[in-house]
Amino acid sequence: MNINKVNDALDRPLRDLRISVIDRCNFRCQYCMPAEIFNESFKFLPKSELLSYEEIERVSKIFASLGVEKLRITGGEPLLRKNLPHLIRNLSKIEGIHDIGLTTNGVFLKRYAVELKEAGLHRVNVSLDSMNDDLFKQINGRNVGTGPVIEGILAARDAGLGVKVNMVVKKGLNESEILPMARFCKEEGLQLRYIEFMDVGHTNGWKMDHVVTKKEILEMLSSEFQLEPADPDYYGEVAKRYRYKGTDTQVGFITSVSESFCGSCTRARISAKGEIYTCLFNGNGHDIKALLRSDLDDNEVTEQIASIWNHRRDRYSDERAEGKNKGQDKIEMSYIGG
Ligand code: SAM
Ligand code: SF4
Ligand code: SF4
Numbered sequence: 001m002n003i004n005k006v007n008d009a010l011d012r013p014l015r016d017l018r019i020s021v022i023d024r025c026n027f028r029c030q031y032c033m034p035a036e037i038f039n040e041s042f043k044f045l046p047k048s049e050l051l052s053y054e055e056i057e058r059v060s061k062i063f064a065s066l067g068v069e070k071l072r073i074t075g076g077e078p079l080l081r082k083n084l085p086h087l088i089r090n091l092s093k094i095e096g097i098h099d100i101g102l103t104t105n106g107v108f109l110k111r112y113a114v115e116l117k118e119a120g121l122h123r124v125n126v127s128l129d130s131m132n133d134d135l136f137k138q139i140n141g142r143n144v145g146t147g148p149v150i151e152g153i154l155a156a157r158d159a160g161l162g163v164k165v166n167m168v169v170k171k172g173l174n175e176s177e178i179l180p181m182a183r184f185c186k187e188e189g190l191q192l193r194y195i196e197f198m199d200v201g202h203t204n205g206w207k208m209d210h211v212v213t214k215k216e217i218l219e220m221l222s223s224e225f226q227l228e229p230a231d232p233d234y235y236g237e238v239a240k241r242y243r244y245k246g247t248d249t250q251v252g253f254i255t256s257v258s259e260s261f262c263g264s265c266t267r268a269r270i271s272a273k274g275e276i277y278t279c280l281f282n283g284n285g286h287d288i289k290a291l292l293r294s295d296l297d298d299n300e301v302t303e304q305i306a307s308i309w310n311h312r313r314d315r316y317s318d319e320r321a322e323g324k325n326k327g328q329d330k331i332e333m334s335y336i337g338g
Helices: 003-009 053-065 084-091 109-117 133-140 147-158 176-190 215-221 288-294 297-312 315-319
Strands: 015-021 069-073 099-104 125-127 162-169 192-194 227-229 240-244 250-254 267-270 275-277
Touching: 015 240, 015 288, 053 084, 053 267, 053 288, 053 297, 084 099, 084 109, 084 147, 109 125, 125 133, 125 147, 147 162, 147 176, 147 275, 162 176, 176 192, 176 215, 176 250, 215 227, 215 250, 288 297
Parallel strands: 015 069, 015 267, 069 099, 099 125, 125 162, 162 192, 192 250
Antiparallel strands: 227 240, 240 250, 267 275
């Protein structure tokens, strides 16, 4: 099949691809990789089971031919994968890719920010769930204070990268940090995004009672700040954004629990194991690594990916809101990267 024709044949838009380049992490965030499960006896993937950089480049080109314009590199902790700037450099040369982002815990960002920018990275989302050192150490399970992450954030900004800060809010854990995080990010002119704690995977003990909703967070923010809604930048934008009145600084919310947005979801994911997932909460990946390591040519692989996307019926978060999706198999966050 001619690749350009496949693009026309997609039933629904596919704009955004997230690629998890590694399942390992230097943190053990309670809500993602709880230390009691991801311990010394946990078997991480051997390097041969990760997609090679050449394979990631090949599959990214194929996705670009299907309409993908944005790539996001994630993990595990993506900066633990060796020579990541090399991958970014090659991805940035792909026709049709306009935007390359990285989601990171920020610990190694100070070291790599300039190199990543020079390689063609556009933006980073840095995860930081507290301004309080003791609480942050407790959350990340690795006794790492906020210092290296904040240094990473500022180094990325100084290097000319777009920077957003991601804060997962879990009730009983860090809702006391909602205002301190807002103050820090507003002061620095950084966009903070509050992420509702999600039921990804099976290991993080998620309960609906643990979710602090956008509405609750907005009420807290309104006690101190004056906010006005900002218009969405593009179709399918996930964050709902507000602007601090009288400034250009914004704050966003990822409301996948309280206000789901499956109807406009244009995102595919590739797991660290080399599988395509058409939803963050799906347990059934499609083995792209086997396709890439077979003797299929690019057109044949493209056809298969188009078919996977066309058969997609995912609307997990909508179904959660409807009380319908109990007990299904789901992939872990450290394999799929958010
Ligand atoms: N290690 C990198 C980091 O932490 O940014 C990239 C991978 S991490 C899985 C990607 C994003 O998912 C992070 O912003 C993290 O805070 C978020 N995340 C992890 N577990 C989550 C959960 N259960 N609910 C909501 N967000 C979660
Ligand atoms: Fe690691 Fe990121 Fe998960 Fe934290 S959220 S454990 S930093 S992968
Ligand atoms: Fe997309 Fe699945 Fe999230 Fe819905 S639940 S927005 S289909 S990833």
